[in-house]
Amino acid sequence: MATAQSPTLDVAVIIPTMRRPEALARALHSIFGQQDVAGRLREIVVVDNDPRATARDTVAELADTSPVPLIYRHEPRPGVATARNAALAATRAPLIAFLDDDEAALSTWLSALLAAQAETGADVVFGPIQGRVPSGLGWKTPYLERFFGRLGPEATGLIDHAYGCGNSLMVRATALPGPAPFDAASDQSGGEDDALFSALEQRGGRFGWAADAWVEEFAPSHRATLRYALSRAFAYGQSPPQIAWRERKPARVAYWMLVGAAQTIAWGLASLALTLVANPRRAETLDRAARGLGKVFWIQGLEPRFYGAKELARLERISPSAA
Structure with missing residues (x-):
């Protein structure tokens, strides 16, 4: 000790x-x-x-x-x-x-x-x-x-x-x-x-x-997926405008929404182009587009759920008899 x-x-x-x-x-x-x-x-x-x-x-x-x-x-x-x-x-x-x-x-x-x-x-x-x-x-x-x-x-x-x-x-x-x-x-x-x-x-x-x-x-198998990662990326994008809202900075919220809109368009188009040619870099551009989209749709209540009750419910489905 x-x-x-x-x-x-x-x-x-x-x-x-x-x-x-x-x-x-x-x-x-x-x-x-x-x-x-x-x-x-x-x-x-x-x-x-x-x-x-x-x-x-x-x-x-x-x-x-x-x-x-x-x-x-x-x-x-x-x-x-x-x-x-x-x-x-x-x-x-x-x-x-x-x-x-x-x-x-x-x-x-x-x-x-x-x-x-x-x-x-x-x-x-x-x-x-x-x-x-x-x-x-x-x-x-x-x-x-x-x-x-x-x-x-x-x-x-x-x-x-x-x-x-x-x-x-x-x-x-x-x-x-x-x-x-x-x-x-x-x-x-x-x-x-x-x-x-x-x-x-x-x-x-x-x-x-x-x-x-x-x-x-x-990363466990249920999280090591593109869908999960992009959902998390969307949630990460939501964070800056949500913090600005809690700090009562509406101009800052508007700034982040404009940044998010630009990111969504730019990286979304890049993702489309890379997807058409099956380029593996499309995962990175999809991530950036998702973060931009999160800045646009940041309103409380739209956050994906990753922890707490949702994670517990998933575990219950996998092992309902766990003690």
Whole structure:
């Protein structure tokens, strides 16, 4: 077990999960093997977002092999923001690292995040992601690997924009204010991290990049499809005008809608041309057209549903007798 250190150095790793026992075990083993974090890793918090608490046994089986306390919390209300808020309530660590349950961290992941935060003084530090998809996807494979991956600058340093919450390190006092910093209104569609980071930027917060903090993200077969990726791209496009609307900036909303219209037309025509000749690059242009379309049709209520109740319903169809 880690010995007590100055609380200013302590970090907790948070992993929300919903009915993915094998993926969760893989994610946890990757945290157990982290190097050069002795005395800094306080605990690992797993939040089980399945009403049936199906992750309980996985956590119990691995608890004795964890190098630090492995905390289990059950949050039966399905939703990505609600799960993350529940995890934060289970730890008082001043530094919070987020890892998704479909990710596995390289052994130097956490030390690289901590070093980048110390170097940059950023409120949130992000790291790169290598996307992994099932075999047999043909021409779609390179696009989907990029879609589920994440690249950034070659060197560690400050950056001028945020990425997603997965594979990140946050200074709790500045980046995660209050008992429930993630907006539960985004439970089903996602985008709660976009709102969080936009608010942080408005407060003068800073973002950093840890070039060596690699994780792998393993896309399950039901997500490693062009249809799913384009639906997500549409939702990503919705985020900028939705944030502008919440911030009561109608001119900014109009700006994003105009940008989206131009993107939809330009990339839509490019997609049509590439589709006619079966060029594999059409996946990239379709992605950009979908993001543009999302900026046009951004109104609340039109968001695709990827998390929470919809994901639970899908899992129930696959394994209705899971206990």
